[in-house]
Amino acid sequence: MGGPSGPPFSVSARRLGAGTAGVNAHAPGTDRGVPSPPLERAGQAVPVRLAAALVANDFTRPAALHRAARPRRAEEKFWNRQRVAWFGPDTVGPDTARPQLALDLSSLNARHEERFLMTKLTVNGQSHTLALDPRTTLLDALRDHLDLTGTKKGCDHGQCGACTVLVNGTRVNSCLCLAAMHDEDEITTIEGLGSPDSLNALQAAFVEKDGYQCGYCTPGQIMSATALFDELKAGHPSYVSPDLDHAEMTDAEIAERMSGNLCRCSAYPLIREAIAMAAEVKS
Amino acid sequence: MKPFDYQRAHSLADASGRMGDAASIIAGGTNLLDLMKIQVMTPSRVIDISRLSGMDRIEPHGDGLRIGALVTNTTLATDARIRAGWPVLSRAILAGASAQIRNKATTGGNLLQRTRCPYFYDTAMACNKRAPGTGCSAQGGSGRMLALFGTSDDCLAAHPSDMAVGLAVLGAEVEIRASSGDTRTLPVTQLYTLPGNRPDIETGLEKGDIITAVILPAPRIGTRQTYRKVRDRASYAFALVSVAAVLKMDGDTIAEAALAFGGVAPRPWTDAAVNGLLTGKRPEPATFERAAAHLVPDTAPHPETAFKRPLLRRTLIATLREASGLAGQVDTARNAPSGAPQ
Numbered sequence A: 001m002g003g004p005s006g007p008p009f010s011v012s013a014r015r016l017g018a019g020t021a022g023v024n025a026h027a028p029g030t031d032r033g034v035p036s037p038p039l040e041r042a043g044q045a046v047p048v049r050l051a052a053a054l055v056a057n058d059f060t061r062p063a064a065l066h067r068a069a070r071p072r073r074a075e076e077k078f079w080n081r082q083r084v085a086w087f088g089p090d091t092v093g094p095d096t097a098r099p100q101l102a103l104d105l106s107s108l109n110a111r112h113e114e115r116f117l118m119t120k121l122t123v124n125g126q127s128h129t130l131a132l133d134p135r136t137t138l139l140d141a142l143r144d145h146l147d148l149t150g151t152k153k154g155c156d157h158g159q160c161g162a163c164t165v166l167v168n169g170t171r172v173n174s175c176l177c178l179a180a181m182h183d184e185d186e187i188t189t190i191e192g193l194g195s196p197d198s199l200n201a202l203q204a205a206f207v208e209k210d211g212y213q214c215g216y217c218t219p220g221q222i223m224s225a226t227a228l229f230d231e232l233k234a235g236h237p238s239y240v241s242p243d244l245d246h247a248e249m250t251d252a253e254i255a256e257r258m259s260g261n262l263c264r265c266s267a268y269p270l271i272r273e274a275i276a277m278a279a280e281v282k283s
Numbered sequence B: 001m002k003p004f005d006y007q008r009a010h011s012l013a014d015a016s017g018r019m020g021d022a023a024s025i026i027a028g029g030t031n032l033l034d035l036m037k038i039q040v041m042t043p044s045r046v047i048d049i050s051r052l053s054g055m056d057r058i059e060p061h062g063d064g065l066r067i068g069a070l071v072t073n074t075t076l077a078t079d080a081r082i083r084a085g086w087p088v089l090s091r092a093i094l095a096g097a098s099a100q101i102r103n104k105a106t107t108g109g110n111l112l113q114r115t116r117c118p119y120f121y122d123t124a125m126a127c128n129k130r131a132p133g134t135g136c137s138a139q140g141g142s143g144r145m146l147a148l149f150g151t152s153d154d155c156l157a158a159h160p161s162d163m164a165v166g167l168a169v170l171g172a173e174v175e176i177r178a179s180s181g182d183t184r185t186l187p188v189t190q191l192y193t194l195p196g197n198r199p200d201i202e203t204g205l206e207k208g209d210i211i212t213a214v215i216l217p218a219p220r221i222g223t224r225q226t227y228r229k230v231r232d233r234a235s236y237a238f239a240l241v242s243v244a245a246v247l248k249m250d251g252d253t254i255a256e257a258a259l260a261f262g263g264v265a266p267r268p269w270t271d272a273a274v275n276g277l278l279t280g281k282r283p284e285p286a287t288f289e290r291a292a293a294h295l296v297p298d299t300a301p302h303p304e305t306a307f308k309r310p311l312l313r314r315t316l317i318a319t320l321r322e323a324s325g326l327a328g329q330v331d332t333a334r335n336a337p338s339g340a341p342q
Ligand SMILES: Cc1cc2nc3c(=O)[nH]c(=O)nc-3n(C[C@H](O)[C@H](O)[C@H](O)COP(=O)(O)OP(=O)(O)OC[C@H]3O[C@@H](n4cnc5c(N)ncnc54)[C@H](O)[C@@H]3O)c2cc1C
Pocket: A157, A158, A159, B024, B025, B026, B027, B028, B029, B030, B031, B032, B033, B034, B069, B095, B096, B097, B098, B101, B104, B105, B106, B107, B108, B109, B110, B111, B112, B113, B160, B161, B162, B163, B209, B210, B211, B212, B236, B237, B238, B239
């Protein structure tokens, strides 16, 4: 399902708003050259522009604020300090350089793209090479760059398990993985297990047992349970295994081994039943 | 996350050469990335050591084992040699985090994970650990997860690792490579420094130091080992209190006792006097009560951790009952089956 919609580089470039075109696309009304009224006389227009600037990406923010509300000296100094703090000293010029802001921005983006990392991910058997900002997590690479939105973002901090995928066969929280650290790795996502017309055993068991309510945690639950089967087969114990050398598929074992996957709808009993059912189907 | 340069280290020397003021090593990334996302940690350079070869192995070392710093928590907890000879370490690791996190978390990263004090995480609050000199918001704040031992006026935070408690009770050592290339070892308990008036300094590590391995001493065959963790939910939560115990029984006498405590101090907490109060004694309530009375402090450093005093006492006693064979069931250290798979 859902391969990349175009050359990966253009996907990244689009997201980061390369050059001013991308920036303006995100922040209407902040075009260079269109004179902006000073803050005091702007009436309602300024908050609207500010809001537009604020929802745009990080890099548009200070520049757009400048243009939207040509600040007084003290404010100007404040924003210059902010920009030094945020983007480094070479991004602030003398006051007379104000009209050059857009140039500053594009050089910022260029500087940023220099840091891009070419990353090869094999996802569900298909390989992709992406140019990624180093900050991109594996989760964001899957969802935003490869349009594989089956993997969910719940907390983005390793606390909920909604983002669980398999990396070279082991389950991990993709929100706590830098994509660049998984260059050349094999990733399996929920899209790789089955499709709506041909569900795999676990997916079918979740449907059969109603192992969800809203369904948001379900892809993570299913990826996690997929790995759970392999871990049990490999003889991995858990904290609740009475004997570190023998672990069986009991309800208590399933609960403990699935504890990294939270379900806000609290479908836990049926999630455990679905996993037990799939285990029986498998064996 | 603030922008950073990502660099892949080619060797240990390369990695320590790249470490400067604004650089951070990344191993599993499960703690570092979490903290970078909320800008508690803001390295401008992130040095990836996860691909360094040879550091992901568990090898024989004298009669013990040498665990490479990149060995994952899962690999370590499930290794057949560890399960047999050092079962308390398996249990302690399995008590922590989730299967997903243990698959990524490394031995070195786990030891150096930062505190879970909520004020350390909240960049809008004062915290001497995160921003030296700003004050400690936990003083007069909220404090269920804070420490009982080893705190100072400037910091009440506890170290969150379960694995470190398992290593401490076993007398494990940390192997550290300095940027000069020299290697030294430290007992796990001495890796950490107490906060005093510098809570921002957490370990004795110098700039450029890299943890290369953890050394386990020879297994204590026949000892009964257990790790008991008490937390706010049944699984996937940090310890309020945890107790690791290694007991050698000789008939109905405790011949040897080693204990370590988690969730209660800025490092895995040990107290030789408590071990001494148990050694040579019969495993009976009076013995356990004496040990607990010696361990548990008379007052808690924060009113909200007062509950940890009775909790620690009861958890210790319950653990000792199990480890001495009066109740429940624990793991007994034994020789690994020969040619045990890893
Ligand atoms: C939701 C959640 C729940 C958790 N629950 C628990 C729990 O119950 N119990 C528990 O013990 N832990 C728990 N953890 C923490 C987890 O165990 C740690 O995040 C993990 O062990 C860190 O290892 P890492 O390899 O990912 O470290 P990283 O994030 O890569 O690194 C952590 C720190 O160590 C440094 N570092 C890493 N390796 C080295 C090295 N070799 N030499 C020098 N410095 C190094 C890094 O620079 C960084 O500062 C939990 C984490 C999460 C997110």
